[in-house]
Amino acid sequence: MMGAGMHDLDLFSAALGLDEPWEVVDVQFDSARRRLDLRIDFAKGARFRCPECDVPGCKVHDTEPHTWRHLNFFQHEAYLTARVPRVICAEHGVRQVAVPWARERSDFTLLFEALVMALAKEMPVKAIADLVGEHDTKLWRIVHHYVDLAVDAQDLSHTEQLGIDDTSFRRGQDYVSVFCDLDPGQRRAVFVCEGRDQDTVAQFAGFLSDHGGDPDHITEVCQDMSAAYLAGVREHLPQAQVTFDRFHVKQKLSEAIDTVRRAEAKEHKQLLKNTRYLWLKRPDNLTVKQLDWLDELLLQPLDTVRAYEQALRFDDFYELADPAEAEEYLRRWVTDAKASDLEPLVGFAEMLEAHWSGVIRWHHTRASNGLLEGLNSLIQAAKRRARGYRSARNYKTMIYLVAGKLTAGPQLA
Numbered sequence: 001m002m003g004a005g006m007h008d009l010d011l012f013s014a015a016l017g018l019d020e021p022w023e024v025v026d027v028q029f030d031s032a033r034r035r036l037d038l039r040i041d042f043a044k045g046a047r048f049r050c051p052e053c054d055v056p057g058c059k060v061h062d063t064e065p066h067t068w069r070h071l072n073f074f075q076h077e078a079y080l081t082a083r084v085p086r087v088i089c090a091e092h093g094v095r096q097v098a099v100p101w102a103r104e105r106s107d108f109t110l111l112f113e114a115l116v117m118a119l120a121k122e123m124p125v126k127a128i129a130d131l132v133g134e135h136d137t138k139l140w141r142i143v144h145h146y147v148d149l150a151v152d153a154q155d156l157s158h159t160e161q162l163g164i165d166d167t168s169f170r171r172g173q174d175y176v177s178v179f180c181d182l183d184p185g186q187r188r189a190v191f192v193c194e195g196r197d198q199d200t201v202a203q204f205a206g207f208l209s210d211h212g213g214d215p216d217h218i219t220e221v222c223q224d225m226s227a228a229y230l231a232g233v234r235e236h237l238p239q240a241q242v243t244f245d246r247f248h249v250k251q252k253l254s255e256a257i258d259t260v261r262r263a264e265a266k267e268h269k270q271l272l273k274n275t276r277y278l279w280l281k282r283p284d285n286l287t288v289k290q291l292d293w294l295d296e297l298l299l300q301p302l303d304t305v306r307a308y309e310q311a312l313r314f315d316d317f318y319e320l321a322d323p324a325e326a327e328e329y330l331r332r333w334v335t336d337a338k339a340s341d342l343e344p345l346v347g348f349a350e351m352l353e354a355h356w357s358g359v360i361r362w363h364h365t366r367a368s369n370g371l372l373e374g375l376n377s378l379i380q381a382a383k384r385r386a387r388g389y390r391s392a393r394n395y396k397t398m399i400y401l402v403a404g405k406l407t408a409g410p411q412l413a
């Protein structure tokens with residue numbers, strides 16, 4: 001063990017940014033335990049501000065010792081210890097003062113918390129916990145605190161274009177709904193809540209109102225064809241025009257093709273064995289070998305082939321530049337699909353008809369939940385690394401952190 005001289009103590013005080021009446025009064029290195037302990041104290045007779053009303057000059061009533069984990073000093077874990085005074089305020093009685101290096105009730109300094117927040121954007125909280133040698137529930141508490149503050153501080157007074165999507169966790173058992181501001185300069189997740197029913201939209205509308213926004217100012221919503229979201233939007237965002245997200249529309253079509261294939265595979269087991277991805281991937285994403293295989297299959301008199309070819313023609317709806325022309329094209333496509341007599345395809349065509357204006361509207365808004373799709377892949381990666389989130393709260397917080405563009409963390413001078 002080794003102490004430090006007077007001059008060194010001043011240096012530590014300066015490095016910690018301590019001001020009167022606080023100063024570092026003792027430093028102990030313990031190389032065997034790889035630990036650095038800094039003792040901080042205030043000058044005898046010092047007076048403090050009341051934490052409640054900020055009135056200066058309050059006398060110290062008593063003190064309570066506390067230790068905070070600080071940033072490592074090279075390979076040494078560093079800790080600050082201080083006796084935290086309780087002061088007597090004429091108006092508020094006995095109150096514990098706020099120390100400048102940590103927030104109330106935290107066992108970590110602000111700089112340590114800033115490090116945790118910076119790392120949390122890049123790696124799973126469990127991995128940070130292993131790295132710094134703390135239990136991850138303690139670190140989650142830090143992350144929740146700062147993310148909650150940042151989420152709460154959001155100004156949504158300019159939010160007009162909205163994207164809604166759901167994402168699952170706990171092996172698809174549970175869902176959260178993610179509400180995104182789709183304004184080009186603002187694209188980010190602004191609200192996350194549990195479930196994917198109509199009520200989630202009501203919750204969002206309430207949150208919007210509480211953060212300077214106005215549900216009547218939401219003019220565009222991009223979502224999947226979920227009836228629950230649609231009903232919620234109609235009721236709680238009454239001025240919004242709905243666009244059905246291109247990705248989700250095509251997902252429904254893929255499901256229809258797959259249903260045709262599965263039904264037919266019972267009859268043509270050998271021919272359709274292991275061909276699922278051939279029909280679902282775009283031809284330009286297949287290898288030469290797979291393309292040859294597909295070409296062979298396309299010569300067969302199969303329902304799957306008819307469904308596949310009809311589906312390929314659907315893509316052109318999104319490629320056409322002129323909205324009127326695109327609508328006309330889709331009308332013909334729907335007529336053909338219904339004439340195919342392939343039940344899943346007919347079902348898909350009828351669903352398009354039932355959601356017509358929102359499908360066509362894509363050509364006016366070009367809205368896409370692409371941000372959400374990108375977000376989903378980030379979350380999936382984080383989920384794999386962290387082996388699942390223990391609670392919906394952790395999952396929501398991670399979405400805010402990854403996709404919320406929040407400046408979550410302590411305010412450092």
Ligand SMILES: [Zn+2]
Binds near residue numbers: 052055089091
């Ligand atoms: Zn006071």
